[in-house]
Amino acid sequence: xxxxxxxxxYFAYLEGTLTDSEREAFELHLLDCERCxxxxxxxxxxxxxxxxHKALKASPxxxxxxxxxxxxxxxxxxxYRKWQPAIIGLVGVVAILTGILLGNYFFKNTAQLTxxxxxxxxxxxxxxxxxxxxx
Ligand SMILES: [Zn+2]
Numbered sequence: 001x002x003x004x005x006x007x008x009x010y011f012a013y014l015e016g017t018l019t020d021s022e023r024e025a026f027e028l029h030l031l032d033c034e035r036c037x038x039x040x041x042x043x044x045x046x047x048x049x050x051x052x053h054k055a056l057k058a059s060p061x062x063x064x065x066x067x068x069x070x071x072x073x074x075x076x077x078x079x080y081r082k083w084q085p086a087i088i089g090l091v092g093v094v095a096i097l098t099g100i101l102l103g104n105y106f107f108k109n110t111a112q113l114t115x116x117x118x119x120x121x122x123x124x125x126x127x128x129x130x131x132x133x134x135x
Contacts, residue, residue, distance in 0.1 A: 004035040010043045 012018050013026055030037050 004033050010036075010040050013040070014044060014047060 009018070013023065016023075018026065026036075030040065
């Protein structure tokens, strides 16, 4: 077996991601390079084994389980989408009510403060008047 120093991406070739000219050059090279042919066969076998392994691991139970979960997520999303306007509306109503209550609270405080100040003023006037009366 002669020593091959050319570097080809066997994976790229097997996945078909080489350009046409790269692929043609590689195939020409394969014709008289036993080492690359053997490498290619080994990598092909390796990839086939991975595929077989994947197929074995995805048992019908796992498959059903995964598909069930995907379906569940899809349904949850549909449910959320269905209720989304209602949820947004509810949040809006709560925000408006909070605003009204807060506004009311501060308005009341302001009203109390104003009436207190008015009362104070009246009180002062009364005192002043009584002082003036005494004189
Ligand atoms: Zn070679």
